[in-house]
Amino acid sequence: MKPKWGFSEKNIAYLFIFPAVLIITVIALYPVLRTFWLSLYDVRLNDPSKNDIYNSYKLDMDRFVEKYPILVSLIDRSSKKPENQPSVAKLHQLNEQVLEVKDSLSKVPNFAKQYDQVDTIQLDDGNVPEELATFAMNKGSADSLLKQLEALQSEVKKLKLKDSDKQGILGLLNGIEKTVITPNFVGFDHYTDIMKQSRFWFSLWNTTIFTVISVFIELVLGLAIALLINRQFRGRGIVRASVLVPWAIPTVVSALMWKFMFDGQNGIMAKFFHSIGLIPDMGTLLTSKFWSMFSVIFADVWKTTPFVTLLLLAGLQTISGSLYEAAHVDGATRMQQFFKITLPLLKPTILVTLLFRTLDAFKIFDLVYVLTGGSNSTETISLFTYKIMFSQMNFGVGSALSVIGFICIAIISIIYIRFLGANIMNNNQSH
Amino acid sequence: MRRKIYFYLFVGLFLFAVLFPFFWQFITSIKPPAELFGKHAFSFYTTNPGLQSYINVFSDEKRPFLRYLWNSTVVSTITTAFSLIIASFTAYAIARLQFRGKNILLGVILAVSMFPQIATIAPVYLFLQQFDWTNSYFGLILPYTTFALPLAIWNLTTYYKQIPLELEESAKVDGASAFQRFYRIIVPLVLPGTFTTAILVFIAAWNEFLFALTINTEEMYKTIPVGIALFQGQFIIPWGDIAAATVIVTIPLIVLVLFFQRWIVAGLTSGAVKE
Numbered sequence: 001m002k003p004k005w006g007f008s009e010k011n012i013a014y015l016f017i018f019p020a021v022l023i024i025t026v027i028a029l030y031p032v033l034r035t036f037w038l039s040l041y042d043v044r045l046n047d048p049s050k051n052d053i054y055n056s057y058k059l060d061m062d063r064f065v066e067k068y069p070i071l072v073s074l075i076d077r078s079s080k081k082p083e084n085q086p087s088v089a090k091l092h093q094l095n096e097q098v099l100e101v102k103d104s105l106s107k108v109p110n111f112a113k114q115y116d117q118v119d120t121i122q123l124d125d126g127n128v129p130e131e132l133a134t135f136a137m138n139k140g141s142a143d144s145l146l147k148q149l150e151a152l153q154s155e156v157k158k159l160k161l162k163d164s165d166k167q168g169i170l171g172l173l174n175g176i177e178k179t180v181i182t183p184n185f186v187g188f189d190h191y192t193d194i195m196k197q198s199r200f201w202f203s204l205w206n207t208t209i210f211t212v213i214s215v216f217i218e219l220v221l222g223l224a225i226a227l228l229i230n231r232q233f234r235g236r237g238i239v240r241a242s243v244l245v246p247w248a249i250p251t252v253v254s255a256l257m258w259k260f261m262f263d264g265q266n267g268i269m270a271k272f273f274h275s276i277g278l279i280p281d282m283g284t285l286l287t288s289k290f291w292s293m294f295s296v297i298f299a300d301v302w303k304t305t306p307f308v309t310l311l312l313l314a315g316l317q318t319i320s321g322s323l324y325e326a327a328h329v330d331g332a333t334r335m336q337q338f339f340k341i342t343l344p345l346l347k348p349t350i351l352v353t354l355l356f357r358t359l360d361a362f363k364i365f366d367l368v369y370v371l372t373g374g375s376n377s378t379e380t381i382s383l384f385t386y387k388i389m390f391s392q393m394n395f396g397v398g399s400a401l402s403v404i405g406f407i408c409i410a411i412i413s414i415i416y417i418r419f420l421g422a423n424i425m426n427n428n429q430s431h
Numbered sequence: 432m433r434r435k436i437y438f439y440l441f442v443g444l445f446l447f448a449v450l451f452p453f454f455w456q457f458i459t460s461i462k463p464p465a466e467l468f469g470k471h472a473f474s475f476y477t478t479n480p481g482l483q484s485y486i487n488v489f490s491d492e493k494r495p496f497l498r499y500l501w502n503s504t505v506v507s508t509i510t511t512a513f514s515l516i517i518a519s520f521t522a523y524a525i526a527r528l529q530f531r532g533k534n535i536l537l538g539v540i541l542a543v544s545m546f547p548q549i550a551t552i553a554p555v556y557l558f559l560q561q562f563d564w565t566n567s568y569f570g571l572i573l574p575y576t577t578f579a580l581p582l583a584i585w586n587l588t589t590y591y592k593q594i595p596l597e598l599e600e601s602a603k604v605d606g607a608s609a610f611q612r613f614y615r616i617i618v619p620l621v622l623p624g625t626f627t628t629a630i631l632v633f634i635a636a637w638n639e640f641l642f643a644l645t646i647n648t649e650e651m652y653k654t655i656p657v658g659i660a661l662f663q664g665q666f667i668i669p670w671g672d673i674a675a676a677t678v679i680v681t682i683p684l685i686v687l688v689l690f691f692q693r694w695i696v697a698g699l700t701s702g703a704v705k706e
Contacts, residue, residue, distance in 0.1 A: 012609040013528035017536060020521040020580060027555070028543045028577045034554035052557075228441060237692070239442060242449050244688040244695060245681070250638040252656040253677045256663075257452045260459065260670050266472035268455060306449055307699070314700035363547040366640040370660050382549045382641075389553060390645055399553045406550040413545050 032406065039191070039399035042184040046393040049178045057142035059105075059135040060179040062128045065118045067179070071172040072098055078165040087159045094155065101148050108141055134181070142180055149177045190400035200401070203384040204408075206377055209293065211361040214300045218357060219350070221301070222308030227342070229309075230316045243306035251303065255370035258299040262286050262371075292376035296368055300361070308353055315349030316342070348420070355416040359409060381405045453681060459674035460484050467671050484675035495650060496676065499658035502647075505568055506654060507636040510575040511629050518583035519625065523613050525584070526591035527599065544581035548641050551577060556645060566649045574642045579632045586631065589701045590624025591617065627698035630691055634684075655680055 037053070044050045048060065075098060078084050079091035106112040114135055121128050137145075153173045156166065194200045229239060246254060261269040264283030273279045285291045319342065327337050365382040372378040374387070385405060389398030459467065461480040466472070488496050525533060555574050556565070564570040594617055602612050618625075643654040653661075659680065662673050688695065 009528055009609055010530050013524040013530035016520040016524035016528070016613075017530070019517045020540075020584060021536070023517065023576055023580060024539065024543055027573060028546060028551060029539070031551035031554040031558075032546065035550055038553055038557075225445060228438070229445075233438070233442070235442070239446065240696060241689050241692045242446055244692055245453070245685055246449060248634055248684045248688050248695075249677075249681055250640070250656040250659075252638075252640055252660045253680060254452070256659065256673050257456055257677060259668075260673065261452065261455060263670075266468055266670065268473055271473055302448070302452070310696060311700055314696070359545050363549070365549070366656070366660070369640075369644075370663075382547065385549050386641070386645075389556075395553050395557070402547075402550045402553060405547050409545060409547050409550075413542070 035399045035402050039403050041396050042186050043396040044394050049181050050184050054181050054184050057137040057139055058181040061118050061135045062133045064179040067175050074168055083162045090159055146180055190397050203379045203381050207380040214297045215357045215361050217301050218305045218308045221305050222312050225309045226312040246303045247307040251366040252370050254303045255367045259371050262295050289377040292372050292378050296378050311353045315346050319345045351420050456674045456677050460678045484671035487672045488675045499653050499655045503637055503655040506571045507633050510572050510579050510636040511633045514579040514583045515629055518587050521584050522587035522591050525588050540581045540584050566647050566652045570646050575636050583628050583632050586628040590621050594620050627694040631698050
């Protein structure tokens with residue numbers, strides 16, 4: 001039958017999926033590729049000459065025009081100060097050289113004109129339009145400019161000047177040097193550098209340890225609890241609701257709760273562990289390597305085991321009771337029933353739970369960020385990447401770390417999906 | 432009988448383990464400041480409870496706690512509504528319509544739901560910064576869609592598939608277009624499932640930390656998890672205030688969970704368990 005609207009069914013399907021496809025492409029797929037792209041460049045947000053991807057030589061006119069006259073006048077003023085008299089001849093010479101910098105730049109076609117345009121705009125306190133804000137250069141003129149600026153810096157360092165003047169001139173020269181934008185493509189250098197860093201291998205190791213141990217404990221504990229409460233009993237609703245609460249609260253909140261309870265002076269859990277002889281003194285929990293990792297895993301197990309229990313319980317409830325009755329009639333022991341019926345039938349649920357838990361655990365960030373801040377061997381890949389990006393503002397290396405983290409996640413997923421195969425996709429395939 | 436006692440003992444122990452931290456936060460939050468340290472720190476009750484910690488939480492001008500709550504509410508609500516509308520169309524198409532590339536689409540959605548957020552944060556941050564969208568609601572809603580949309584599509588598809596095919600078939604015979612069938616028949620029937628999915632997406636958005644921490648750094652745009660996490664000062668940690676704050680954010684979640692536990696459990700397990 002032909003639909004009313006002149007759309008074929010297929011076209012309606014494409015229309016329906018279009019918004020989602022568009023959004024997923026724009027905010028997920030493209031950024032991942034872009035992260036990889038960024039990781040091939042030396043991008044640092046705290047360095048104006050490296051705060052983006054640059055493939056050509058440029059001069060940041062906006063800042064050059066701003067800084068250059070200040071440098072000229074600072075040198076001029078310095079030469080008039082009595083303290084600087086011994087070096088006055090040198091300063092005059094320096095002034096000449098600085099003026100020469102602009103002169104040689106002015107030989108490049110259009111430079112002088114654009115310099116004056118930007119200068120006029122800046123004097124009027126206006127915003128410099130994008131097309132005027134940078135000046136394209138070739139490698140030759142950029143290199144010679146950089147060489148001039150470096151020569152000037154080493155000369156200034158030799159001069160006998162009042163300290164504040166010397167620092168001021170050096171600072172401005174350095175600032176002007178930073179207006180010369182050179183291509184910051186580094187290829188795979190970040191990756192090879194990262195591979196040489198022990199901090200990286202350490203964070204990878206910490207993440208792996210955390211993931212393997214916490215997921216293992218959560219699964220075993222979750223399965224045991226699920227098996228035990230898989231029956232009708234009074235108060236079942238309360239159990240189920242309370243199990244949901246740790247899952248529902250933000251990880252940050254649970255991390256803070258445990259941080260307080262693990263506290264070396266006032267922490268009730270620290271006190272408890274100490275009194276049963278588990279730890280030598282209360283302060284050990286969050287200050288030593290082993291016990292810090294223990295605390296992180298402990299807090300994660302507390303938050304996630306209930307969730308795992310819930311998933312496994314739902315899986316158990318799909319297993320028909322008649323199977324057990326039949327097995328019982330045949331004289332199978334409880335052990336046999338568990339290994340011959342429960343485990344095989346629960347396997348798909350266990351695998352899906354394991355997959356999601358492993359991926360989540362591997363990405364762990366907020367728990368560690370709050371609980372230990374990554375100290376005492378608890379720094380994970382995500383936390384390490386975050387620190388490189390947002391404390392050091394090094395987006396190039398940070399992106400390379402992100403890509404490595406992404407690859408790890410992809411490998412874990414592929415391994416699991418090999419096991420799960422059709423299982424996970426079948427769930428959503430057409431009838 | 433004996434077995435039964437052991438069983439309830441076990442259940443009780445389990446509940447205690449799960450709920451003790453909440454109880455402890457509550458006690459800490461009503462203890463007067465002097466009882467937070469020393470020997471009183473470990474006492475399970477307080478003889479002179481007070482609301483000082485709660486007053487501190489709401490009255491500190493440097494950290495506008497109510498504003499954090501409001502920010503989280505706005506961001507999570509819009510993220511949920513936005514992703515659910517878009518996901519409904521997609522889920523219907525996947526569940527009911529035939530088109531090429533369906534498996535690829537499913538694979539991509541599944542893959543995106545597994546993406547570590549850290550893998551997209553650099554370009555997302557640079558992009559938002561370029562357009563001056565950091566420290567805004569939009570700046571969070573946009574990246575939140577990366578996890579909210581796959582979650583919503585994945586869940587909703589399961590619900591759309593549960594609607595009997597016959598209902599649609601008969602409408603088809605009556606000459607209803609796919610679009611009409613979608614909003615006249617399917618959408619009303621799948622409302623409970625949509626609601627369940629909405630709760631899951633809302634909680635995920637409410638709890639998100641990494642994007643919120645990096646993108647909205649101004650006090651006026653911080654969300655509740657970031658606000659609470661940064662309660663810790665440089666040198667002293669105001670445990671009483673933190674306890675009060677955690678109690679305040681936990682209570683609505685407990686209410687939510689108590690009311691909708693059946694639905695939440697159904698939503699959580701539908702992905703993992705094949706019925």
